[in-house]
Amino acid sequence: MSKTVVILGAGMTGLPLTHYILDHYASRHDLKVILISRSDEFYWNIASPRAVIPNQLDDDKVLYSIPETFSRHPVERFEFVVGVAETWYPDRSSVAVVFENGGKRVVQYDTIIVATGSDCNDNMPWKMVGSPKETRAVLSKVRTDMFKAHSIVVAGGGPTGVELAGELGYEYATTGKKKVTLVMADAQPLDTRLMPSTRLAARKELEKLNVNIISDTKLSRSAANEKGGYTLELTHHNGVKETMHTDILLPTWGIRYNTSFAPPSLLEPNSRLRVNGTLRSPNYDNVFVVGDAANLDSYAARVREAQVRHLASALEKYFPGEDVPEYVAEDKVTMTVAVGRGRGVGQLGNFGLWTLLVWWFKGRHMCTNIVPEYVRGKTLILGAF
Ligand SMILES: Cc1cc2nc3c(=O)[nH]c(=O)nc-3n(C[C@H](O)[C@H](O)[C@H](O)COP(=O)(O)OP(=O)(O)OC[C@H]3O[C@@H](n4cnc5c(N)ncnc54)[C@H](O)[C@@H]3O)c2cc1C
Structure with missing residues (x-):
């Protein structure tokens, strides 16, 4: 019988990892991948500071259907569940999911990857605000x-x-x-x-x-x-x-980590999930945590995508039961910040980045040029995946 891999959260880390597991490991290790997320659309929140400016970015440049991007995978390998993870039972390897209509389903897993990320306070559209419909409504109201x-x-x-x-x-x-x-x-x-x-x-x-x-x-x-x-x-x-x-x-300001479904014993005081050197929850070898939900740096592509790339390749060892390699955290401070549609500032380690380089990399399109490929799992912000 195939083994079940649950990925919780179809955001900037969960979505590419789901594609990677399906493309590289699902057939080889006879896996069924279940992606569980609150929304059936992916929000390119990186572009949200520009998306709120009237007539700059249409909603379809920042919101993408998730099921469409998985249509090539057979049902015996992949299932997408739109629902909210309400309670997680790591001792029983299961997670209870509630649906919009009030229904509930308990999903059993062999392996889980928790990538439920974070939300913004004050109902601002810097992250998704509720459903895609509600997010579109908030974007529209701010523009008006x-x-x-x-x-x-x-x-x-x-x-x-x-x-x-x-x-x-x-x-x-x-x-x-x-x-x-x-x-x-x-x-x-x-x-x-x-x-x-x-x-x-x-x-x-x-x-x-x-x-x-x-x-x-x-x-x-x-x-x-x-x-x-x-x-x-x-x-x-x-x-x-x-x-x-x-x-x-x-x-x-103000970020809320989406971890309320987790047992308090797995959380750090900052409400992020504790992780060990292999990006796993201590005491649960079948639980991986990545992205904003993990108690690690994840604020920039260079640090978050390093986690995604590490986990994608570490799973090659994990699925056949070999030792999982340790993750070495990126210690260089990196940031690229667009400042208007013509310039930007940035830093890579101890080097300041040229303003025009930041504009070229980010400011001219807020990376919206790569989103169609990103949602299909073909690229990350920092290159092919
Ligand atoms: C305005 C803004 C600009 C940014 N710009 C950049 C940038 O230029 N470069 C960069 O690298 N980073 C940037 N970031 C940071 C980046 O957005 C986050 O680090 C990234 O989104 C984290 O990815 P994630 O997958 O961990 O979580 P998220 O992207 O937050 O995804 C979490 C997913 O989990 C789902 N989810 C949450 N709770 C549940 C639940 N209980 N049950 C089921 N599903 C759930 C959510 O719906 C979502 O799909 C920016 C952030 C903001 C706010």
Whole structure:
């Protein structure tokens, strides 16, 4: 009888791994692969800061049908289950899935790969918001609100905040059509892991696009006004508070790891799943964890895709019962951040990347050029798979 491999989550790590297992191991090791995910569409959230700008990216450039990409695989090898993993029983090698209609199914497995990733707070479309239909509705609402607005505040100076402020600056602030403000808690944008020169470069790029940057300041309160718009309370680092009004507020902070279905004993205090050196859950040799759900770096293609590539090749040893090789984590800090449709900033290890290189690699299309191949499992962001 064939053995069952369950992949939980059809996102940026689960989807390519499912294709890889089907293409390379399913027939050879007589496997049945069951992909379980909340949604039957894949969301290219990397392009979301541009997708919210009216008339930039159609929804079909960022949302792709998942079942279509697996149509070449026979039913005895592959099944796609659209449902939410509600409870996971690693001791019994099973996971309970609930469906939209309230139905439930318990799926037994021999091996599970957990790749349930993360969601964003505040119902912002930087990740999928509920179903694909709800995500389309949120994208459409943000675009409509943006079209009407005179002032827009982006809250949070991380990569999403910088890319979003860059898109807005490029589209509206440079021409003076709308006022765009970025409020951020640190003195400079982006991550403290990056070199000060990279962070300074991001600030300068945003300033060139006429983005008003309020740094060292926290958005301490926000309230929607009855007649539209928002009243914001900003708290500067010296404790001084300021009130500000804006037509739209776009928060870009706060990530929730999608691990609530897991037994608490498998979780780290940050609610990510604990993993050992072979990307497995300690004490469960048949449980692999990758991507944002794993307690590892996964914020950039170079680190997350290294996990995907490692696991794809480590399974070659795992399926016939051989020792699974250890994963060596990428220790170079990498990041590419598009700043508007013409430029960008980035870092690879201790080297700052040329702005035009970042534009070429990411900013000119937000990597939407590769998504059709990505969803078919033929490429990752950093090349063939
Ligand atoms: C705006 C933005 C821009 C980004 N830009 C980049 C970039 O340029 N380069 C880069 O490398 N990274 C980027 N990232 C980070 C990248 O998006 C994440 O690291 C990546 O999505 C993580 O992949 P994942 O497969 O672990 O999880 P996800 O992509 O989050 O996928 C998780 C999947 O699991 C499903 N799921 C969740 N819970 C359940 C459940 N209980 N049951 C069933 N299914 C479930 C979800 O529906 C989803 O399909 C960006 C992130 C944001 C927010």
